[in-house]
Amino acid sequence: MGDPIRVLHVDDDPEFADLVSTVLERDEGQFDVEAATGAAEALDRLAEADFDAVVSDYEMPGRNGLELLEAVREDHPALPFILYTGRGSEALASEAVSAGVTDYLQKGRGTSQFDVLANRVRNAVEQYHSRRDLERTEALLEAAGDAVYALDLDGVLTTVNETLVEWTGYSREDLVGSHASLVLGEADIDRGREAVRELLETDREVVQFEGTLHTADGGTIPTEARVTLLEEDGTVQGSTGVLRDIAQRKERERELERYESIFEELEDAVYVLDEDETIVYVNSSYASMKGVDRSELVGDPITEWADDETVSLAREVREELRDGERNVGVVENVFNVTDGGTIPAELRLINITRDGGVERVGVIRDITNRKKYERRLEALSETAQELMAATSREEVARLGAETARDVLGLDANGVHLYDEEEDALVPVAATDEGEDLVAELPAFSGEDSIAWRVYQRGEPLAVDDVHADPDIYNPDSPVRGELYLPVGEYGILIACSPTPESFDQRDVVLGEILAGSIATALEQVERTEQLREREQELTRQNERLEEFAGVVSHDLRNPLNVAQGRVELAREETGNDHLEDAAEALDRSQTLIDDLLALAREGASTGEREPVALPDLLEACWATVETGDGTLRVETDLTVSADESRLRQLFENLVRNAVEHGSTSPGSQARQDTVEHGGEAVTVTVGDLEGGFYVEDDGSGIPPEERDSVFDPGHSTSEEGTGFGLAIVREIANAHGWSVRVTEGAAGGARFEFTGLGDP
Structure with missing residues (x-):
């Protein structure tokens, strides 16, 4: 018994749909019914799975049965579609036939209607499959690389494929209905009759012979004919034949002879397989590797001479070659040799298409020396690490000499x-x-x-x-x-x-x-x-x-x-x-x-680092430095990883620098005027910067030409300054791995930017 007929039943009445499924599936194995309650659900199921037929009601919410048919035909133009409806009329039947339904059936009473439905579905599906098989056969016939023909018992051509049309130069209309003598000589006609007689009198299924095909322009093509009987319902209706161009095969044989002369000179083992993985050629190196005469290899499946792992790997590569993923495949594996041992080998594979078929060429190369070379390279790499760990010239020399010997x-x-x-x-x-x-x-x-x-x-x-x-x-x-x-x-x-x-x-x-x-x-x-x-x-x-x-x-x-x-x-x-x-x-x-x-x-050293909250530290620093009427603006809540005592020293030096140099009073009176006499007080602002923070004041600033030298020890523009305050700032920043640069602030004063802080 074959596979059950898969039916998609579309009906908005679930009870009736269940009844149909129950009755059709009572003969186990004949039908497999799946129900859908509407057109939308039916189309979803058709997109997800394959069915042999659709049985649909006419009146349904949304799309009716004929509207569903129209949607189905867009993606499934030949799928059997049976309209099974409770509403019956000649007008609906006519409309259904015009729309392209496969069959039309009105719902009735009793279970006998389901027998009728089962027969209608079965017949529609059989015709659908037969038509599909015929289309496939015709497609294969036309796609065949060889010339194909069929003759009736009188020798009249009843079928030809496109290849035969191209080879002979006659049109299909000229060939079909004409006697075979149009394209075959008398001797070949006699051979064909003898072949049919032999097929009738013996158990042979195919008879093969060589002949000559005559073309419309007077030329000839040497061919090999494979003839078999054409039967229908047990009765011989004629014969069919496949013609292969022998000229191409002869040229191929000549090429093969040339290739063989080349392959025989190779140390690498070479073999050729047909599409069935049967060995059709091996060179002497391959035969020697297997320890047998090459005649024992040719004609055998390659699986008899290669281990399962190698066969599996080669097949994977063959698939990639077939799919066009690569032109040449390479497999490395262990190969069996004559004495029962193994060798590491490289198998290079290539597919060659000839005369509509595919030949699979393999070249096996012994890579024992290459593997030794690779192992030496690996050993050299390991030795290089030992050499780098040596602590004296003598030790390096000793390891080098030992490696040259051992590796x-x-x-x-x-x-x-x-x-x-x-x-x-x-x-x-x-x-x-x-x-x-x-x-x-x-x-x-x-x-x-x-x-x-x-x-x-x-x-x-x-x-x-x-x-x-x-x-x-x-x-x-x-x-x-x-x-x-x-x-x-x-x-x-x-x-x-x-x-x-x-x-x-x-x-x-x-x-x-x-x-x-x-x-x-x-x-x-x-x-x-x-x-x-x-x-x-x-x-x-x-x-x-x-x-x-x-x-x-x-x-x-x-x-x-x-x-x-x-x-x-x-x-x-x-x-x-x-x-x-x-x-x-x-x-x-x-x-x-x-x-x-x-x-x-x-200098450039720090003690143990810990998370330091800048707002608290800045307030503490401001309280320990004489700032007069100066103002501190903290616009950051940043926490940094730092040596707190050294970071405090950094900020104190920056504040002193701002007080000493930030006032608009001239010369050495800047700090004194600010602190003691109410000079124009400085405002120091600390805020966030991408990757760090900045400290700036609103004083007179630092001229651009002096910004590169302000961090140099001893550099100062104030008579009271030592010139080491900013040098200490840079040393502390460097000790923490930070970068510091000076530029102009928002109010024109000095701005010191610290970056590269990382996470606290």
Whole structure:
């Protein structure tokens, strides 16, 4: 029993729809009915699933049955559509037929109406399938690359395809109805009759023979005919044949012969499959790989000679080739060989379309050496990491020599590094095999040695026989083949062999990679040593700086404090104005010492960082600095990650700078006028900036030509300033990893912008 007929029943009465489904499906396996209550639902189901027929009521809410038919025909022009309605009239029946319904049936009483409905649906679907199969057959016939024909029992052509029309040059009207002798010679007519007789008298289904097709212009086409009987209801009605152009096949055979002569010279294994994955050709390398005669391979499915995994991978690639995703497919896998072992191999696949068919060509290449090469590259990569971890030139040289032996197979080798004092390439490390072959490793210098010459030129050199080179270091040496690999400016790696021509291009390439890694490692060791020396020098400088700071802090501050005290006492006793100037000079010296110590001891360093809320810190800083009638405007609620004490020092210095330089009063009176005499008071504003914050005042500002130098130690435009306040600001910003720049504020004063703060 075949698949059930899938019916979409459209009726707005659910009870009646359920009854129809129940009755039609009572004969299990014949019908599969799905109900829809209206046209909209029916169209949705047709878009989602395949049905063999639609049975629809006429009167329904929204679209009626004929309106549904019109919508169905847009996407399903041939789908059987039966109008099954309770409203019956000749007018409706006529309208339904005109609209293109497959059948029209009026609802009745009892279950007998459903038997009629089942027969109508079954007949409509059978006709629909038959018509579709016929259309497919005709389409295949016309799409065939070979010429196809059918003859009745009298030898008259009843069917021809487009290919036969094109080949012969006759029209379809000329051919159909004409005797086969129009395009076939008498000998071929006789062969055709004999073929039909043989098919009738034997169990053979196909008879094949070669013949000649005659064209309208008097030409001929050599063909191969495959003839079979044409039967209908068990009665022979004639014969049908497929003609294939033998000229094309012969040319293909000649090409194949040429290809075979080429393939036979290849070391790679080559095979060709037909569309059924049957082997049609293998070269001698493929047969040798399998250990059998090629005649045992040709005609067998490839699956009998390849493992399941390889077949599966190849099929996946074949699908991609067929879909046009690529032109050549590549599969890497392990292949079985004659002795039962395996080899890593690369399978390259290509599809070739010939005469309407597809041939599948495969080329198998042994990639054992390539895999070894790849493993060596991986090992070199791992060794490079070990080399970079080395801490001395000697360790790098030792690791380099061991890698050349263990990874590259350059057993006898040594590393010579340049020694500036000796002006020579001095041996630093060698393998045991190298020391055995060369009893005493020499140092190379001057232009009279191959090693020195290669080192100077910086290019690798593989010498087939060093005894043929006039610059050989030791004419009595047992060494014959040598490989010289420059290690940058640092030295050279030399591999030796007692056999001439021991090193190939692959050894050179891999050796260059190793030599490059050794050079990089030596450069890092050199750089590390320089950094270590620099660190030691910085440590010594810091110690001297700390000693200096101690002297300044103790030995200079104490006498200064004494001088300040004595001057104060003298002022109280005498009231001499000169003493007031002296006191101011001593105060300035004290401030200068404090700033110098801040730079010297703290510099570009910070303590432990923590989240600091700027509004609270700014209020605290403002309270500790003499600001007179100045005003602080905090327009930020930013929290930053910082050393709070150093950040406080940064803001205090910026506030002092604003007070000292922000007033419009001239010269050294700026701060004094602002603080003591009610000069034009400064306003300091702190606000948000993308990636940071800004501090600006509304004073006289900083001229553009001085903005690059205001952070330099000692730079000041005020007689009372030390010139170190903004230098300290920059040091604190740098210590936190921030950037600071000065520009003009909104009111024309100085604006300091701090960016690069990151998250708190």
